[in-house]
Amino acid sequence: EVQLVESGGGLVQPGGSLRLSCAASGFTFSSYEMNWVRQAPGKGLEWVSYISSSGSTIYYADSVKGRFTISRDNAKNSLYLQMNSLRAEDTAVYYCAREGNRDGYNLGYFDYWGQGTLVTVSS
Amino acid sequence: SYVLTQPPSVSVAPGQTARITCGGNNIGSKSVHWYQQKPGQAPVLVVYDDSDRPSGIPERFSGSNSGNTATLTISRVEAGDEADYYCQVWDSSSDHPPYVFGTGTKVTVL
Numbered sequence: 001e002v003q004l005v006e007s008g009g010g011l012v013q014p015g016g017s018l019r020l021s022c023a024a025s026g027f028t029f030s031s032y033e034m035n036w037v038r039q040a041p042g043k044g045l046e047w048v049s050y051i052s053s054s055g056s057t058i059y060y061a062d063s064v065k066g067r068f069t070i071s072r073d074n075a076k077n078s079l080y081l082q083m084n085s086l087r088a089e090d091t092a093v094y095y096c097a098r099e100g101n102r103d104g105y106n107l108g109y110f111d112y113w114g115q116g117t118l119v120t121v122s123s
Numbered sequence: 124s125y126v127l128t129q130p131p132s133v134s135v136a137p138g139q140t141a142r143i144t145c146g147g148n149n150i151g152s153k154s155v156h157w158y159q160q161k162p163g164q165a166p167v168l169v170v171y172d173d174s175d176r177p178s179g180i181p182e183r184f185s186g187s188n189s190g191n192t193a194t195l196t197i198s199r200v201e202a203g204d205e206a207d208y209y210c211q212v213w214d215s216s217s218d219h220p221p222y223v224f225g226t227g228t229k230v231t232v233l
Contacts, residue, residue, distance in 0.1 A: 035222070044225075046224065047223070108215065110168065
């Protein structure tokens with residue numbers, strides 16, 4: 001059974017930092033592209049960042065570029081999001097999401113999601 | 124960047140059909156994916172590549188895509204279908220951003 005479990009959320013002051021983790025199990029983690037998607041309270045879904053299966057290709061939303069860093073450790077089946085210079089508008093539930101894959105090609109949709117971890121940026 | 128527009132809300136009686144639209148410039152040339160999100164839960168993929176269903180998703184969920192509008196159709200609506208629904212596309216030729224979600228539609232079962 002595919003499982004994605006996020007951790008690391010919490011309350012942080014504006015300008016502070018936080019590192020989110022996502023522990024993956026039930027599939028060959030090193031074969032899949034991974035993403036972070038967030039949802040502000042009462043708002044819609046917003047894609048945040050993508051990392052290829054090897055970690056060699058990375059994308060960010062403009063709203064977090066230069067402040068957030070995505071990474072992965074395939075030996076530990078883990079995905080990370082280092083968040084620096086946090087702002088009030090970064091307050092959200094952060095989901096890690098696996099990208100669908102067929103024969104080694106990513107399919108552009110998210111077939112499994114974690115339960116999310118809440119990040120609150122407030123003084 | 125690419126914009127996907129959905130109606131904020133759709134109301135439907137049990138047993139009837141709900142149709143949720145997702146508008147975007149020439150969206151018919153892209154693959155559209157749909158997610159269901161119930162309160163306090165993570166999104167769940169219900170339709171991918173315009174009209175395919177993941178295993179475990181009832182046949183009552185179907186999708187279509189043409190021109191400037193994609194549509195998620197829920198037939199024989201049940202109380203358990205009450206949720207927020209989001210469309211999503213992947214623009215592999217762009218990194219600004221490559222993944223775009225629609226604005227979301229709240230489906231209310233009367």
